[in-house]
Amino acid sequence: MSQATQEQTVSDDGVIESVSGPVVTATDLDARMNDVVYVGEEGLMGEVIEIEGNITTIQVYEETSAVSPGEPVTNTGEPLTVDLGPGMLDTIYDGVQRPLDVLEDQMGAFLDRGVDAPGIDLEKTWEFTPSVEVGDEVGPGDVVGTVDETISIEHKVLVPPDFEGGEVESIEAGSFTVTEAVTTLDSGEEVTMHQEWPVREARPTVEKQTPTTPLVSGQRILDGLFPLAKGGTAAIPGPFGSGKTVTQQSLAKFADADIVVYVGCGERGNEMTEVIDDFPELPDPQTGNPLMARTCLIANTSNMPVAARESCVYTGITIAEYYRDMGYDVALMADSTSRWAEAMREISSRLEEMPGEEGYPAYLAARLSAFYERAGYFENVNGSEGSISVIGAVSPPGGDFSEPVTQNTLRIVKTFWALDADLAERRHFPAINWDESYSLYRSQLDPWFENEIADDWSETRQWAINTLDEESELQEIVQLVGKDALPEDQQLTLEVARYLREAWLQQNAFHDVDRYCPPEKTYQILTAIKAFNDEAFEALDAGVPVDEITSVDAVPRLNRIATTPDEEAAEFVSDLTDEITSQLREKY
DSSP states (O other): OOHHHHHHHHTOOEEEEEEETTEEEEESOOOOTTEEEEETTTTEEEEEEEEETTEEEEEESSOOTTOOTTOEEEEEEEEOEEEESTTOTTEEEOTTOOBHHHHHHHHOSSOOTTOOOOSSOSSOEEEEEESSOTTOEEOTTOEEEEEEOSSSOEEEEEOOTTSOOEEEEEEOOEEEETTSOSEEETTSOEEOSOEEEETTSOOOOSEEEOOOSBOOOSOHHHHHTSOOBTTOEEEEEOOTTSSHHHHHHHHHHHSOOSEEEEEEESOOHHHHHHHHHHGGGOBOTTTSSBGGGGEEEEEEOTTSOHHHHHHHHHHHHHHHHHHHHTTOEEEEEEETHHHHHHHHHHHHHHTTOOBOGGGOBTTHHHHHHHHHTTOEEEEOTTSOEEEEEEEEEEOOGGGOTTSHHHHHHHTTOSEEOOBOHHHHHTTOSSOBOTTTOEETTHHHHHHHHHHHTOTTHHHHHHHHHHHHHHHHHHHHHHHHHOGGGSOHHHHHHHHHHHHIIIIIIOOOTTSTTTTOOOHHHHHHHHHHHHHHHHHHHHHHHTTOOHHHHHTOTTGGGGGGSTTSOHHHHHHHHHHHHHHHHHHHHTTO
16 A cells, blocks of 8 residues: 555544543544544544454543534544654643643633644744754764753754664754754755654663662752662652642752653642742752743643543653753653553543453553653663653552552652651651651662762661661650650650651751752751760760750750751851760760
């Protein structure tokens, strides 16, 4: 069959046979799996998810009310793709990469069905600066030039991964739209700033490497106890109100990634509104420029069509892979993967597939794995190195971590930040339970912390872990017989652990200083508490009663280190530890 004949056959219309929520079946449609189709008289976007004989099943990314059998279905012959190019940063998309600000300009705050807009502005011109010359050989993924996408990020124009490559025949600086050729190769291929890529297919790389650099979050409990590597995966499960979204937003604001992709997947509209309102106002702690200058937001709230929720995480990870190919470190926040799994469950039930545990589809684990496996620290096809760190929030019903989404996620990710409703009720934030959480990246990240921060980083952290573990064991006894019944050394351990919890692990996300804590300061606070611990036990050994040790005037000032400006923290800690030492030694 010739290409022209094939295209004619593919574009033939089918007819709607039945409509069940976002799932539509059509007959007489010449289509392949994952083809994008337009459904009904209004042309609602959908995707082929099942083909059985002459019956094609489609999931529609928009509300299907008033769509009826007999209306046409048109196939595009292409899978669901995203538009890649300059202009994606400082933009807010829906789940299938329609720019919400463009749609709002066209029709106001309430969007009509069947509307569409390209993911990037095809008319805007960008000032292109070549980085290769005529006669140079370029291959797939190579950088041919740059444009200033935002004040913070230089966008690198890449030869598409599916190009053959060749010798540069023409290239020049100037203003171009994303669809105009900036480079012509002797193979006849023309490189533009615009690429398209199917969202369910990972972009090619050379090799996935072992990550050895932490994604510094500015959150003491994360950097200090449960670090995440650049290119790592993490899960934040927790019940309603425990702080999943605030923790993810703090990571999006302060993590030292070059690019942030924030996917609001089925969360409440007011929370996504807060993100959309806050981010444009926030300064980037790294550069001082607006945070949105390195951020792409994908908003698919709980009142939006359920099918688009299933695709929004793929849209986000594909955009992240594109910037990774440029050699950037990308952090992707998915809030929350539970809502994504619920969307899969709803569509699966409408397809009458055999349900798995708690009604989720049998392929739940495979879909979660395929998503998280696209994270990593990679050697790109152009020789550069880049990373994608994926942090997924999980919302287990009733805070039950034994439910399928949490359990399947735990089998995949290497960092687990367990949020605790009891800590949240006690107003301890971040409400991350240090007894249940873990990081499998600790050993491979310790050399970085020991070289960059302090050579006794891992030893000091282990002391803190041991002290907190001992406190957990003693609390069971305290609840039975009271604190006063304990030996004095155990009473002193409880007091030191209290300062670890209050002065080190607690952090105020709304305080101008405390909302971000560099690793140096995280270490300084911990060493100050350890210095108090060491001096206090020496005083106890010398016969000083525990009540006198804990009543020393300088000790409560440990709680003030966190809110001390970062540049003043080292001097504050030095003075405070000297004062604690002298006051305790006066006792014996």
